[in-house]
Amino acid sequence: MATIKIRAKAKNGITTVKTLVSHPMETGLRKNKKTGKKIPAHHVTEVNAEYNGNTVMTANWGPGISKNPYLSFKFKGGSAGERIKISWVDNMGKGDSLEAVIK
Amino acid sequence: MIKTIASATLAALIALPVAGNASTPKEELKAFQDYFMKRFPDTPFMDFQNGVYSIDAASREQWEDIEEFAPYELNISNGEELFNTPFANGKTYASCFENGGIGIRQNYPYFDTGSGEVKTLELEINECRKANNEKPLKWKTGPIADISAYMAFTSRGKKFNIIIPDDPRALAAYNRGKRHFYAKRGQMNMACADCHFFYAGNKVRADLLSPALGQLTHFPVYRSKWGSMGTAHRRYAGCNKQVRAKPFKAQSAEYRALEYFHTYMSNGLIANGPGARK
Numbered sequence: 001m002a003t004i005k006i007r008a009k010a011k012n013g014i015t016t017v018k019t020l021v022s023h024p025m026e027t028g029l030r031k032n033k034k035t036g037k038k039i040p041a042h043h044v045t046e047v048n049a050e051y052n053g054n055t056v057m058t059a060n061w062g063p064g065i066s067k068n069p070y071l072s073f074k075f076k077g078g079s080a081g082e083r084i085k086i087s088w089v090d091n092m093g094k095g096d097s098l099e100a101v102i103k
Numbered sequence: 104m105i106k107t108i109a110s111a112t113l114a115a116l117i118a119l120p121v122a123g124n125a126s127t128p129k130e131e132l133k134a135f136q137d138y139f140m141k142r143f144p145d146t147p148f149m150d151f152q153n154g155v156y157s158i159d160a161a162s163r164e165q166w167e168d169i170e171e172f173a174p175y176e177l178n179i180s181n182g183e184e185l186f187n188t189p190f191a192n193g194k195t196y197a198s199c200f201e202n203g204g205i206g207i208r209q210n211y212p213y214f215d216t217g218s219g220e221v222k223t224l225e226l227e228i229n230e231c232r233k234a235n236n237e238k239p240l241k242w243k244t245g246p247i248a249d250i251s252a253y254m255a256f257t258s259r260g261k262k263f264n265i266i267i268p269d270d271p272r273a274l275a276a277y278n279r280g281k282r283h284f285y286a287k288r289g290q291m292n293m294a295c296a297d298c299h300f301f302y303a304g305n306k307v308r309a310d311l312l313s314p315a316l317g318q319l320t321h322f323p324v325y326r327s328k329w330g331s332m333g334t335a336h337r338r339y340a341g342c343n344k345q346v347r348a349k350p351f352k353a354q355s356a357e358y359r360a361l362e363y364f365h366t367y368m369s370n371g372l373i374a375n376g377p378g379a380r381k
Binding site: 002005007018020022066067068070072 | 171172174176177180330
């Protein structure tokens with residue numbers, strides 16, 4: 001199942017990108033109520049946004065980011081019809097990416 | 104003893120909005136909705152489906168921001184996938200519901216004269232699973248809430264018109280729900296009506312009390328507090344616990360009756376689920 005949802009809109013030379021990522025974002029400090037053991041940390045460590053082959057935004061995330069995080073950012077450039085690519089990597093080496101059309 | 108007090112309170116409370124004895128549900132509905140229209144004169148009727156955001160501008164602004172890209176979108180996507188995934192026997196949920204399960208949220212809950220029971224959407228989702236040899240889902244959150252969220256989403260824009268058929272059992276269920284709504288319970292000795300009818304719009308610490316009118320139109324709901332999607336009965340249990348009353352089981356006859364009465368009172372409003380709330 002796709003873990004990323006993207007909405008991107010370009011206006012007056014600036015593109016606003018909104019994304020919703022499906023991820024448990026476990027901090028590593030929560031305990032399993034039944035076993036008493038800590039639930040291992042499992043959270044996104046980096047989010048990248050690519051436009052025209054260039055990285056327009058990189059986010060370095062830690063355990064403080066909430067579950068199923070919502071991210072919104074703007075970058076200079078972009079116009080309707082072009083594509084933006086969002087990708088994420090987590091501390092367990094998993095990752096996903098998605099391309100979307102800017103509206 | 105407690106039953107007598109509850110009945111007396113109920114009788115007194117019913118006398119408040121509606122004059123005279125033995126009012127019909129239709130009369131009670133009008134009195135109920137008139138009360139809120141009078142209480143919040145600046146709120147157009149149709150806006151009550153937005154709950155507390157229909158009566159508070161500041162939180163409405165934040166809510167509208169969230170609605171632009173709401174957290175429940177993930178639940179809708181997941182729900183859609185679950186809804187369309189066939190059971191082991193090859194059939195899908197669509198085979199159990201009217202119109203293939205699309206655009207039907209506004210018909211729930213309804214009184215099934217065949218079985219004599221109030222049927223909620225979640226109840227029928229699990230009945231569908233049972234009929235197709237699948238294990239039932241947990242009632243309050245998780246997959247059932249996601250499926251319900253998807254079905255609610257396909258029903259956006261449809262008007263609620265809950266019917267109470269001419270059947271004494273249906274009226275009994277309605278009255279049972281009404282009794283639950285107005286009866287005081289718990290260590291705090293409070294009724295649903297205390298917060299959501301009489302004190303709607305007031306604050307309890309940092310929270311605004313939502314009006315009971317339009318309360319269920321947007322269910323199931325993603326609550327920031329839960330960080331997840333939850334069904335109406337999940338919220339009912341939470342509300343009971345908040346006044347330190349022992350909650351009933353999800354999809355118990357009591358909560359189904361409450362949901363029946365509660366939804367009937369929002370007749371005329373539009374389905375706008377799933378919702379995002381604090």
